[in-house]
Amino acid sequence: MPQKEKLQIEIEVPSKKxxxxxxxxxxxxxxxxxxxxxxxxxxIRLKLKNKMGEEGFLYLDPVYGSFQNREEGxxxxxxxxxxxxxxxxxVSLTSPDETCQLCASPMxxxxxxxxxxxxxxxxxxCYFHRMKIVDAEEQIARLFENHTLESYL
Numbered sequence: 001m002p003q004k005e006k007l008q009i010e011i012e013v014p015s016k017k018x019x020x021x022x023x024x025x026x027x028x029x030x031x032x033x034x035x036x037x038x039x040x041x042x043x044i045r046l047k048l049k050n051k052m053g054e055e056g057f058l059y060l061d062p063v064y065g066s067f068q069n070r071e072e073g074x075x076x077x078x079x080x081x082x083x084x085x086x087x088x089x090x091v092s093l094t095s096p097d098e099t100c101q102l103c104a105s106p107m108x109x110x111x112x113x114x115x116x117x118x119x120x121x122x123x124x125x126c127y128f129h130r131m132k133i134v135d136a137e138e139q140i141a142r143l144f145e146n147h148t149l150e151s152y153l
Contacts, residue, residue: 016063018065031110048076093107
């Protein structure tokens with residue numbers, strides 16, 4: 001039997017066309033904060049620690065590709081790399097496997113429902129980010145199980 005080829009499918013999503021409304025830490029805590037709205041939607045709240053050891057919060061713009069983020073209780077210098085944590089349980093949100101493709105800084109990793117993720121650079125001023133909505137292996141399995149492209153939709 002011939003060896004199966006692994007394919008990677010990428011879809012470009014135009015800026016400001018998707019809003020993240022459900023995102024959580026690896027332990028399942030909801031990171032959406034309805035008390036702080038950006039673009040009229042609940043923000044995504046992360047706990048940050050800067051190189052001086054100061055802690056505060058970052059409220060991420062939930063509109064993918066929009067960067068109207070807000071800092072609270074922390075000073076972050078330009079080009080400074082910070083650490084990110086879940087504000088509920090304190091688990092690190094730093095991706096163990098990924099670094100920024102633009103500046104080689106660490107990336108944060110947030111979990112979406114049904115296996116998707118959002119990754120973003122932890123360096124202030126670098127706006128590299130990406131969203132993986134579905135797991136590729138799951139999609140391939142779905143295609144072979146149902147034998148139709150409609151299984152993707």
